Amino acid sequence: MTKATDLPSHGADVTADHENHHDEHEHHIPKGVMRWILTTNHKDIGTLYLWFSFIMFLTGGAMAMVIRAELFQPGLQIVEPDFFNQMTTVHGLIMVFGAVMPAFVGLANWLVPMMIGAPDMALPRMNNWSFWILPFAFTILLASLFTEGGGPNFGWTFYAPLSTTYSNDSTALFVFSVHIMGISSIMGAINVIVTIFNMRAPGMTWMKMPLFVWTWLITAFLLIAVMPVLAGAVTMVLTDKFFGTSFFDAAGGGDPVMFQHIFWFFGHPEVYIMILPAFGIISHIVPTFARKPLFGYASMVYATASIALLSFVVWAHHMFTTGMPVYMEMFFMFATMLISVPTGVKVFNWVATMWRGSMTFEVPMLFALAFIVLFTIGGLSGLMLAITPVDFQYHDTYFVVAHFHYVLVTGAIFSIMAAVYYWLPKWTGKMFNVGLAKAHFWCSLISVNVLFFPMHFVGLAGMPRRIPDYSLQFADYNQWISIGGFAFGLSQLIFLVVVIQACRKQGEPVSDRVWEGANGLEWEIPSPAPYHTFETPPVVK
Amino acid sequence: MVIRLVVIVIGMFGFGFALVPLYDVFCDITGINGKTNASAAVYTAPEVDESRQITVEFLTRTHTGMPWEFRANTKRIKVHPGELTTVDFYVRNPMRKNFVAQAIPSVSPGEAALFLNKTECFCFNQQPLDGGGEATMPMSFYVDPQIPDDISYFTVQYTLFDVTARADELPNADNPYLNRAGRSD
């Protein structure tokens, strides 16, 4: 069981020494940098995670700009093919592990305690560690780009033997940084689970828990189940490359296809790690602006749980072309298609929530609506890819790139933006610059579709992914794609301005509830949310 | 709670590694990755099924960077299930340098791998060859009469890897197949 010392006391204890506790804290917040380095406050750590994620989003975005600049025209003009490969690899790694995952952990830090009526996360010191090792992980990864021979160039999926026999020495740095990222997310996940299990306010029963909390709880279990497998996979790559083992080397009795099995056993649950919290966020925003309670709360919980369970038995849909026997291809095809059932349940519930609601279209709602439509497009292309015989044609083309950018950019990232716009006024106490935020939304919405929609077409026509050059017939579409890409990249600078203005506390003060239709414990506390909340647990009816 | 969660994490890390033997066992049982037996099978002299003929095709290739010449003397052979057959493969090391090679078989369709029993194979051991040397390497096998009726044709592909850098032992003389007189001709 949890060590009492690491756990901010709960219930009766809190009320007992609440007064002194409070004072002590107020007087001991160190100023300047040390406040952030030493902080164990869930709100501070949430802010750190979110800023870190934003910086990584811009860094990974800059790499995407390099990729799109090279692909603006056929032929090789701007970068060397090897550097192009490093850009696709590090772009993918940064966006997955540096932008999307830390953003969700940041949101969990801010919101989970506030939503369940807890004073802080259960393990605040571990929380500090799990954040502060992340900058080191990404410094190592980025530094590897400047080593002799360059950084990792084998794709974010680091298939053996590309990452073993054919990789350069910086692979050791890559492995090390993935280890640190993994440890960080595992610690974050443990913290979320312990917090939700032990620190719910009296009356906050399981089936009263807000959906963001539910989806994060399930995500956290996925994380502790699969991040260690990723750690195992990178360790095997490391020993294969440097210590003479042959896990993935056929000459030594290993099997390169096994790498893909191990990787995707992690990889497919990982993609759900990046989308389940998004489902939670949307399930908060849609009811608020439709002014109706969420349709089908219980079915949302069960759908999330079944998606999580199913995500463990579909991994080989990434491997249809490796030469599996027909019955296995059939199994993985049907299992994959089965996942779209609970996913469909969710989309249905959101739409049903809006049905006959009194809808208004504030910025968070705009992003949430875009999410519902565009994520569904991504789900549909996923279904197409799940059909084994067609995947033989689509695999490793831009069609796959279109699919996962619809689910990840207009899915996961749009949900994160929606969440930031939704809760930011609660965090800062001021309404953000709505005009600029709307500009950010419309610019993003249009450019993201110019960027990713034509990828479906070039993919179906056979343009392979991860290649710095392409044949002439793809040139027009690629120009559109690149223009969309630059526009989407620039649009995010608007977001940066909005967030900086908000953090500087510019704007109109907001009420405690902020949005007329908002419901939940986090809206009961003052705006801006005080440094310490719920030191005396609220009672949930 | 924390301790239990940490145990899960450690357990899953172990599970990642446990996937390696699990994968091998699974593939052994189902034959789906086309791997054949890695050590000699004993010829049990089963009843030869004269009523059926199976075509076995042999393909050879060398792995990227492996300079040897490698080919199957018998490209294709028809056998009755249960009958013991020997085919020969030819290798030549065109370089001055001594090499150690390892051949890795792969059967397609994978299911056939379960019914291919090799009693002798150059792929059971690493094969050293001096610079300029050549050798004929035999492989003896029989097809299990239990082989399903729908398999009438299968392919055995050998890929030759250069394993000199991590050879178990350097070229030794007690290798029965290899003609080490590379320099005598």
Ligand code: HEM
């Ligand atoms: C209806 C649900 C979904 C289905 C049926 C589905 C199906 C597939 C299939 C079959 C592939 C492999 C394509 C190939 O490589 O040939 C794939 C790739 C991918 N999917 Fe999905 N998917 C779904 C939802 C998602 C979600 C929600 C995410 C993430 C948030 C996601 C992220 C990815 C990624 C990142 C890849 C590419 C990985 C790579 O090769 O780099 N998918 N999907």
Ligand SMILES: [Cu+2]
């Ligand atoms: Cu998948």
